[in-house]
Amino acid sequence: MLLLVAALGYQLTANKQLPIETNILALLPKNDQDPAAQQAFDHIATSMSNKVIFLVGSPNSATMITAAEQFSLQLAKLGLFANIDAKMSNSQQQAWVQLYYPKRFQLLTPAQQQRLTHNPHQQTEQVLQALYNPFSGVTGAELKHDPFLLFRDFLTQLSAQSGHFSLNHGFLSTQYHQRHYALITAELAGSSYSVKLQHQLPALNALQKQIINQYSTATKKVDILHTGVIFYAAHGTQSAEQEISTIGLGSLLGILVLLVVVYRSPLPLALALLSISCGLIAAFVGTVAIFGKVHLFSLVFGASLIGVSIDYAFHYLTDRLAAGKDWNPHQGLKHIFVAISLGLITSLIGYLGMLVAPFPGLQQLSLFSAIGLIAAYATVVCWYPSLASKPCSPRPLPCRQLLNAWLQLWHLASVRWSVPLILAIASLVGLYHTHYDDDIRQLQALPQQLKQQEATIKAITGVSSGQQMLLVKAKTAQDLLTKLAAVDQQLDKLVINHKLDSYQSIGHYLPSIATQKHNFELVKHLYQQQGSELDKKIKLSQPPQFTATFQPLTIADYLASPVSKPLRFTWLGKINQSPSEQNYGAVILLSGVNQLSAIKQLAVQDSQLSYLNKADEVSQLFGQYRQRVTELLIAATMVILALLVWRYKLKKGLQMIMPSVIGGCAGIAITSISGTPLNLFNLLALILILGIGIDYSLFFAELKSTDNDHHRRSTLLAITLSALTTVLSFGLLALSATQAIHSFGITVLTGIIIAWLLAPLAMTPSSPAPTKAGVK
Template sequence: MFSNSKLASLWLAIILILVAALGYQLTARKQLPIETNILALLPENRQDPIAQQAFDHIATSMSDKVVFVVGSKNSDTMLKAANDFSQALPSLKLFSHIDAKVSQDQQQAWAKLYYPKRFQLLTPEQQTRLREHPEQQTQNVLNAMYNPFSGITGTELTNDPFLLFREYLTDLTAKAGKFSLKQGFLTTEYQGKHYALITANLAGSAYNIGLQDKLPDLHALEQQVESKYSLADSALVIQQTGVIFYAAHGTKSAENEISTIGLGSLLGIIILLIAVYRSTLPLALALLSITCGLVAAFVATVAIFGKVHLFSLVFGASLIGVSIDYAFHYLTDRLAAGKHWDSQQGLKHIFTAITLGLITSLIGYLGMLVAPFPGLQQLSLFSAIGLTAAYATVVCWYPTLAAKPSPPRSTPFASILGRWLHIWQQPSVRWVTPILLALLALYGLTKASYNDDIRQLQALPASLQQQEATIKAITGVSSSQQMLLVKADSEQALLNKIASTDHTLDGLIQQGALKSYQSLGQYIPTLDQQKANFALVQQLYQEQGATLSQHLNLAKPVTFSATFEPLTMTHFLASSVSSPLRFMWLGALKDQHGVSKYSAVILLHDIKQQHTIEKLAQHDNTLTYLNKADEISSLFGQYREHVTWLLIAATFAIYLLLAWRYGIKRGVKMIAPSLIAGMAGIAITSLTGTPLNLFNLLALILILGIGIDYSLFFAELKPETGHQQGITTLLAITLSALTTVLSFGLLALSETQAIHSFGITVLTGIIIAWLLAPLAMTRVKAPQTHK
C-alpha cells in the first residue's frame, strides 16, 4: 500500500503547485514577503482598540523619523558642515522630507497662529499676576522700556502695550526645545560643543529592507563630511538615531543567523551523509526532503499570514535538522540491508515509528499556537507544515527513488555503537545514569530565574544605544513610547481633560515621579481658560491702561477693543507650528462598543515612579497608561504560566499514547528520557546565568516531541531482530540527534537573548534525550559466536 504510484503522483502534483506558488509569491511583489518589524510579533490590544490604534499611530510616527546632530567645538565649522550634510541628504533617496534650516515662514508661524488670539493667551504665571497683582505687569513694562537690550518697538508697544504676548511666546517656544537659531539652523551647546539639529522623515517604513540597504551610503556621507571638516584641534562628529538603524541591525543580524543556522546545518548534514553513506543518492534524497519541507512551510506561511517574519525564519531554519530524521531512518535501514534491500518492506519497517514520531513532534510544535504572538504562531505552523511535508516526501517518494539496494559495505562505527548498546544493557547504567542526571537537573532548577521582558526579542547594539542617549542629552528629544491616552466624548471635553491631566502631571513632576511630559494642552488652552484669560486681560486694560499711558507719555491712551474669537484645535493643526506635534492628536476613534471617542496622547519622559502613573490611570476611566513593552512583558509572564500547564497536558497526552501502544511500564521508560532532558535543558540554561522566559518552555515542548521520537525507534526494536538492527537504529538516531544539535544548537550563537536562551535549552535537552533514549529498548540479543 505504501508503493502506490497514485500517492507518489499526487504528492508530485502538490509539490509542483507549491513551487509555482513560491515563484508567484517571490515575483508578484516588488519586495520579498518577509517581515522585519519587531512590532509585528506582538498581539493587538483587543480589549481596548483605541489604545491599540493610539500605540500603532505613535509607533509609526516615531519610527519613520531620523534625528541627526552635527557637532564641533567650532561654531562656524559646525554650521558649514551642517549645511553641506543637509544639502547632500536628498541625493540618497532615503528621505521624503528633511528639516534642516528653518525658513522665514516657519520662524513667523508661531506669531501668525497665536498673535491674532493674543488677548486670550496667558501663561499660568501671567494669570496669577493679573488676578492678584495687575500693577506688577505695568511695572514689568516700565522695566523693559528702560532696558537697552529689550528690543521693544513702537509697533509692538502699540499692538501689545502690556507686552503680554512677548512673555507668552517666549514661554511657549521654550517648551518646544532648548534651541536657538543660527543661520537658519536650530543649534544648542552641550559639554563645550556646538550642535545643529537636523530631522528627516523616511521615504517609507523603517522596516523597508530597500531603505535599509541605503544606510551604507548614509554612513559613507557622514564619514565624508566628518573627514572634510575635522580640524587638527577639533573633530566634527555626526550622530544619528532612529528606528531604522535598530531595524537594519536586526535585519542584518537575522540574515546572518539564518545563514549560520541554515547553511551550518546543511553543511553538517552533507558531511554526515557523505561520511556515513558514501553515496550521492542518500545526499540527494535527504536534500529533497529538506527542500520540500522548506518550500511547503514558506508558501503556506505566506498564504496564511501574508508575510514570513524574519524571527520565524531564524527558528524555521532549524527545521532542517528535524525534517531529515525520517530520511536518516529509512536510508540507514537501506544501508544495513545491503543487497537484501526491499524498499517497500523498508518503509513498512519504520512507518509506525516515524508516524508516531511525527504526531508527537506536531504536539510539540503546534503547542506554540496557544501563545498570542503572531511570530510564535508563524513559527508553529512553519515548522509543523515543513515537518509534515518532509514526512510525506519520505513516505510517497523514497520507496521508488531508493528502490535500488545500497552497495554492500559494513555499518559505519558498528563497533563503537555496539559497545554503547552493550553498556546500556547493564542494570547499573540503566538505573544510575538517569537518576544521577535527574538529581543534577533538579539542583540546576533551584538556580532558575525568569525574565519576561519583551526587549529580549531584539538585540540592541551598544553603539546605537549610546548615540541615542547622547542625542537625548544634547537635544532633549526622546523616543520614549510611554504615554497617557486621554479620551472624551467631544473635542472640547478632550481639551478640558488634557488640561486637568497636565495639572496633575505638573504635581507629579514636583513630587519627583516624572521628569517631564509633552502635551497638546501646553499649546492650546481650553475654551474656558481662553475666556478667563480674555476677561483678565480686559480687566487689566481697564484698571491699568490709564496708568501705563501716563508713565509712558503715550499720545494715544491704552484702550481695549478686541473681540473674543477662540483658538481651536483646527487652527492649531492647520498651522506648520503643529507639524512635530500633530501625531499626539488622534481625533475620533471607535472603542470596543463602536462608540466614537475623541482621543489624544500625552508623552511621558523619564518616569521615576511608574506605579504612580499606573495608579493615576487606574482611578480614571478616561485615562489609559500605554507602555507596550511592559504590557507585552506581562503577557509573556501570563502565557509562560499557561504554557507550563500546556506542557504538563502534552506530556500526559503523549504518555497515554505510549502506554496505549507499549504498556504502562514501557511508557514510563519511553517518556522518562524526554522529561529528564527537559529538566536538564532548563538547569544548564540557568547555570549559565541566562534568565528563563516563555521561549525556554516552548523549547521543552520541542524536546519532549523530538526526544520521544528517539525513544520510539528503540521501543520498536524486537528482541528477535538481533543486535545488528539495534546498531542500525542507534546510528540513525545518532545522526538525527547530531543534525538537530547542529540546527537548534546553533541558535545559542544568536545575539538575541531570547533565541540564545532557547538554543542553549534545546541543545542540552536533545543531547540528554539522545543519551537516555536506549532506556526504551528491551533486551537486544548479542551476536552469536560460532566455534
C-alpha cells in the first residue's frame, strides 16, 4: 500500500493535468472493419470539436456590427481561444480573387460547362443582358480582362455554396426572423475536454452577458448564441463530478451511519474506511498504470465500489461483535475466510467478464472494480487480525428479535418455495414487456438549453454540427477530386428531391486538373467562335483575344490559401486503407439528412464511398455486444454454478444461485415496467447482481446445521448491512441524469433487494435441540 500511495502521488503530480479522461469518445471502440473510416472520423472529430461558433444578433444592423466588434475584441483577451475569426481584413476579402482570378480561364460552373459545350452563343447573349442591366455593375476593366463575364458567375456560385452569409462591414452576416446576425468562429487553445479550459467558460458567459446588457435597449435586444463541443463536454464533466459526489459521499455517509449505529465504536469505522481507501487507491493507480487515464465514466461507477468492498469488512466486524469477550481474531478470520474467498472469486468472474467486451470504457470499469475488490479483500485478510485483535465490549446484536423472526420465517417450507415461485412468475411476466434501446446518446445527458441554441444556429446558418458524412476514397489526389465531383452531382439530385438539405464538399471549390483542362479548351473554343461576334455587338476597344496559358490550380495552392480554411479539415490526404494499401481521402459533410436510406444506398453501390455516423455505428455495436454480454452472463452463471455444485452438491448449488437469477430477472422487469429503455448496461448490472448476490448465499451456505442462533443472527446482520451499503451505492445511480446510468441503478437496486430477500434459501435448517435421552 505504501508503494501504491507513492505511485498515486507520482501519477497526480507527474503531469500538469490530472490523469482523468472526460472525452466521451474515449469510451468507444475503434472501427476494426474499416481503418480508413476510423482515421477519417478521428480527424474530423478532432478538427470539429475544437471549434466554437458565435452568432451576435440584433434587430438593428449597426448595433449588431458594434456589438460583434466589441465582443470579438474581448474574446481575444480571455485566453480561451488560440484563433478568432471575426471581422475579415481586406487581404482576406481579396483571397478569393487572388486564388481564382489568375486561373479564371479554366474555372467554370456546371451550367457554364453545359452552355459552352452545346450553345456557346448563349454566353454572348448573357453578356449583352448584363450590360443592359443597370444593377449588374459591369465595368470596362472587367470586360477587358474577362469579356465573356465567366469569372463573375463562377464567384457567384462559390458564394452561394458558402452559406447564407454576405459581407457587412467586414463581418459575415445574415438575416433571420427580422434580426441581423454576425458570425464569429473561434478555435480553442487546447482540447474541448481540457478541464482547465472548461473552467474558463464562466468568464465567457460573463462576457456574453456584459455585451448583451451594454448594447441592448428596451426595443432592440442583443442576443449572443454559441455552440461547440466544449459546452457539452463541460456539462458532462460537471454532471459527472456532481454524480460522483452524490454517489460516493452518499454511500460513505450511509456507511458511516450504519457503522455508528451497529458497532458504536470508532475502530470498526476506521477499519471500514481503511478497506474503502485501499480499494479505491489500488483501483485508481492500477487503472492509470494500464490505461494511462481513468475515465470519469469509470469513476462514476467505481464510486459504487464502496458499497461492495465493505462487505468483507462487515462479516469480520460482525463476527467480532457477536463473539464479545471470547473474540479470537485469527479464528474469526478462519471462520469467514472460505466464504469471503469464494465471494471474491465469484465477484471477479462477474467483473472480469466485462473485459471480453471491446469497449475501452467497460474494460476500464471491469479492471477498476476487480483491482479495488482484491485490495479490499487483502486488507481484511492481512490487516484486520492485527488491527482488530482486541475484543469489543459485550452487548447484544441490534434488532435481535427482528433477526430471529426473519430466520424462523425461512425455516418454514411454505415460505421457502412460495416466495421464490411468486417472485419468479412476476419477474417472467415483466420480462415479456422488455424493450431494448442501444442508442449511444443515452451515455450523455444533453442540456435542453444547449440543444436549443444549436438548433437555432443551424436554422440561421444552414450548417449542421452533426457528424453525418461521406468518406470518399481514390488512388490519387486527382482521382479523388474527379470522384468528389461525381458524388457532388449525385448529392445535388438528393437536395433537389428534398432527401438532403445541404452538404459541404471541397469538390465545389477545386475541380480536378482534367476538368480544368477541359474547361480551358471550352473557353478557348468560345473565344475562337464568339470573339468576333461579341466584338460586333458591344464594340470593344479591341477584339477578344485568347492569350492565356494553362496553369493548373493544385490542391496545394488551394490548401495554402485562406479560402480553404472553413473546409481544409475535410481533405484527409493520404489514408491507410490497410498496411499494404494507401489511398487519398476526403470527407463530405452532410446536413439535414431527410432520407437516410438514399445516402446509404449511394455508399452501398460504390466501393469508394463510405457513410460515416459514429453515433449510429456505435449504437449498432452496442446491440451486438449486448448479445455477447448475454452469452457471457449465461457462461458466467454456468461457471459459478459449477463451482457451487463442486463444493456444495447440486441441490444446494441451485438454492444458492437461484436468489441472484431471480433478482436479475426482477431487476430487468422492474426497469422495463418503469418505462426506462434497456441497454447493454442493464446486462452489466445483471453481472453485478450475480457476483454480489452469490456472496449473500455463500455466507448462509457456510452456516452449519449445528451453528447456534447467535451465529446465524450475526451472519444475517452482516449480510443485511452489506445489502444496505450496496443499495446505497448502486441505488443512488438511479438518481443520475444520464439515462443509461439511471437505468443501470434501477436494475441493480431491485436485483440486490431480491437477492438479499431470497438469500436464506441457501441456509441449512438448524438441527432440533437434543432430548434428555439423547444427552444420556
